Amino acid sequence: MVETQLLVVGGGPAGLAAASAAASLGIEVLLADEGLKLGGQLVKQTHKFFGSREHHAGVRGIDIPNLLLENQDKVNIMSNTTIIGCYEDGVLTAVTGEDQYFKIKPQRVVFATGASEKFLSFPGNDLPGVYGAGAVQTLMNQYGVVPGKRVLMIGAGNIGIIVSYQLLQAGIHVAAVVEAAPNIGAYLVHASKLARAGVPILTRHTIVEAKGTDSVQSAVIAQLDEKWQVIPGTEKELEVDVVCLAVGLSPVLDLLSQIGCRRKYIPELGGDVPFRDKQLKTSIDWIYVAGDTAGVEEASAAMVEGRLAGAAAAAQLGADSTEAGKIIASCQASLDSLRRGPVGAKIRAGIAKLEGGCCKCLNHQA
Amino acid sequence: MLKSSGIAQKSDWEAKLPDVNRRKSGPYVVIECYQKIPCNPCEGACPNKAVTIGEDINTIPCVEYGRCNGCGICISRCPGLAIFVVDEGFCPGFGKILIPWEYLPLPTKGSVVAGVGRDGKELCPAEVVEVRIAKNQDRTAVIGLKVPLDFVNQVRGIKLGGEENGR
Amino acid sequence: MSRISEHPILKFEDKPVINFTFEGRKLEGRQGDTIASALHANGIMVLSHSRRNKRPRGFFCAIGKCSSCLMTVNGKANVRTCVEPLVEGMEILRQPATGGELKW
Numbered sequence A: 001m002v003e004t005q006l007l008v009v010g011g012g013p014a015g016l017a018a019a020s021a022a023a024s025l026g027i028e029v030l031l032a033d034e035g036l037k038l039g040g041q042l043v044k045q046t047h048k049f050f051g052s053r054e055h056h057a058g059v060r061g062i063d064i065p066n067l068l069l070e071n072q073d074k075v076n077i078m079s080n081t082t083i084i085g086c087y088e089d090g091v092l093t094a095v096t097g098e099d100q101y102f103k104i105k106p107q108r109v110v111f112a113t114g115a116s117e118k119f120l121s122f123p124g125n126d127l128p129g130v131y132g133a134g135a136v137q138t139l140m141n142q143y144g145v146v147p148g149k150r151v152l153m154i155g156a157g158n159i160g161i162i163v164s165y166q167l168l169q170a171g172i173h174v175a176a177v178v179e180a181a182p183n184i185g186a187y188l189v190h191a192s193k194l195a196r197a198g199v200p201i202l203t204r205h206t207i208v209e210a211k212g213t214d215s216v217q218s219a220v221i222a223q224l225d226e227k228w229q230v231i232p233g234t235e236k237e238l239e240v241d242v243v244c245l246a247v248g249l250s251p252v253l254d255l256l257s258q259i260g261c262r263r264k265y266i267p268e269l270g271g272d273v274p275f276r277d278k279q280l281k282t283s284i285d286w287i288y289v290a291g292d293t294a295g296v297e298e299a300s301a302a303m304v305e306g307r308l309a310g311a312a313a314a315a316q317l318g319a320d321s322t323e324a325g326k327i328i329a330s331c332q333a334s335l336d337s338l339r340r341g342p343v344g345a346k347i348r349a350g351i352a353k354l355e356g357g358c359c360k361c362l363n364h365q366a
Numbered sequence B: 001m002l003k004s005s006g007i008a009q010k011s012d013w014e015a016k017l018p019d020v021n022r023r024k025s026g027p028y029v030v031i032e033c034y035q036k037i038p039c040n041p042c043e044g045a046c047p048n049k050a051v052t053i054g055e056d057i058n059t060i061p062c063v064e065y066g067r068c069n070g071c072g073i074c075i076s077r078c079p080g081l082a083i084f085v086v087d088e089g090f091c092p093g094f095g096k097i098l099i100p101w102e103y104l105p106l107p108t109k110g111s112v113v114a115g116v117g118r119d120g121k122e123l124c125p126a127e128v129v130e131v132r133i134a135k136n137q138d139r140t141a142v143i144g145l146k147v148p149l150d151f152v153n154q155v156r157g158i159k160l161g162g163e164e165n166g167r
Numbered sequence C: 001m002s003r004i005s006e007h008p009i010l011k012f013e014d015k016p017v018i019n020f021t022f023e024g025r026k027l028e029g030r031q032g033d034t035i036a037s038a039l040h041a042n043g044i045m046v047l048s049h050s051r052r053n054k055r056p057r058g059f060f061c062a063i064g065k066c067s068s069c070l071m072t073v074n075g076k077a078n079v080r081t082c083v084e085p086l087v088e089g090m091e092i093l094r095q096p097a098t099g100g101e102l103k104w
Ligand SMILES: Cc1cc2nc3c(=O)[nH]c(=O)nc-3n(C[C@H](O)[C@H](O)[C@H](O)COP(=O)(O)OP(=O)(O)OC[C@H]3O[C@@H](n4cnc5c(N)ncnc54)[C@H](O)[C@@H]3O)c2cc1C
Pocket: A009, A010, A011, A012, A013, A014, A015, A032, A033, A034, A035, A038, A039, A040, A041, A042, A045, A048, A049, A050, A051, A081, A082, A083, A084, A112, A113, A114, A115, A158, A159, A160, A162, A163, A252, A290, A291, A292, A293, A297, A298, A299, A300, A301, A302
């Protein structure tokens, strides 16, 4: 049994920030991440990040983990290690590689396990060549393998638009981006980048079918009416060998569900999200959440939430309460500032629903 | 239209240009960032403090054209690749524009490429008069293009050349 | 299919070759590949077939979460090929979706 004061699950921006904040307050920290390389989503992002300069905006995603790791010498890091169970007696089970199983008994845990991709149903969606946007990024940016020759992107949120741009950079043709909503969800500066490269962004369009025998050979798209129904006669068949799905993310809650953290369905935050207080503590006293797990947002917010959760857990573990209090207050202020604008409206609404709703009706555990 | 296609319309981008006098008096920056998003690298990038976002990180960047000398340093710092520099007095009948570029191949100085508009459609030939790719640009090249004066605020990209991977 | 030869942001150096077999065919991967990335680079997208309707299955998530890429590797069934590193001499086979000899 491995014992530690704080266990951080996940080494993306949120987990790295949580570990570093707690360690700087003198807490003994163990960070476990299932990947071979720390950084979470960042290791696939070749573009310069949006956000605030304090949180490394303007730096390419792939280069941010190194900046976050600078102060991590005090953190005990276990990569290639997946946390697979979380139990009421405070024990977590883990596996390194494929078969080295062990237990961890921490006093506090921060879950920063990120988000997973949503799926879309349409005929042919099980064909090889229908990939999640994350898979396309992994294949092309981590392994240097061309995912296909011609790609149809589904979804014009930030991920769909950014991955399309990354495809162009890798020299791969993007036939079109289709989006069911009337407007582009991505930041418009990103969309404009794609538009001037000649890639059509077709809002109010959807995929009707992916065709092919052994793998995707073409895809049928069509226009939608005001009621989100396909307008007959507008179908068009595009010759593509990859259909890339970028239709949203939802928080990874498997372990939090196992231990029985209260959760609530809040579409603004990506679906089912764990209930948490202003210091990111869940309904279970020794468990905190941060980053996309706490509600799908973006990297700047994930880093701030990580710091906040790390400091709050440290305070509970007896770290200097004035120092921890300072970090907590400054993080709460910077979250407010990041979420102040119109794109933050959705997040604000989601959090309001979550905080306002701590009542019996959402106590799934009863 | 911008919101549904990603293509800025004339009324959108015209509002981002300085007044006529300033346009004639030397190179100026055009920041085609139309939406309140939490982002501010442009503000810190300008050595002349010509760009302001301020306290609220969601504010749209505001340019003080009197401070901008058109140096183009800010271009490679913007993660949205939304910043351009326009010089309407480059040589008689022609202007020069600086655009960000993150694709291969990198065009070579002296070559003539196709200048494209905000919708990716070809507009006019553009001569590559400058290629900047300094270390501090972190792999975002800045390309200087000589284009007919009428097109200085229309051309915002160049046609992708070269082989596509996976062919 | 193929590999990305040049990229404006990333560097993909020529990495040492790793030899392996797929359904008895001799193929080459590169150091740093997972089994699935090496197969994909060789144009192999169908990794298995579904149990009932025998529909082709490729990978989907590429991070070990969805089970769409399970194959038999060196005689061991149900290996998540999208996260399992490619090793010299590996013998890789397609398998029925469940990997076992289940009779339904
Ligand atoms: C294409 C794309 C572009 C983006 N662009 C931007 C941008 O420009 N600016 C911006 O601010 N944000 C951007 N984002 C969003 C940003 O990447 C995420 O919001 C951020 O990475 C969330 O951080 P996180 O630490 O919560 O989760 P993640 O980065 O997802 O990290 C979670 C980590 O947890 C690990 N993990 C999960 N489960 C377990 C387990 N059971 N055991 C051990 N480890 C586990 C995972 O391996 C992973 O490393 C982008 C995202 C995508 C997909």
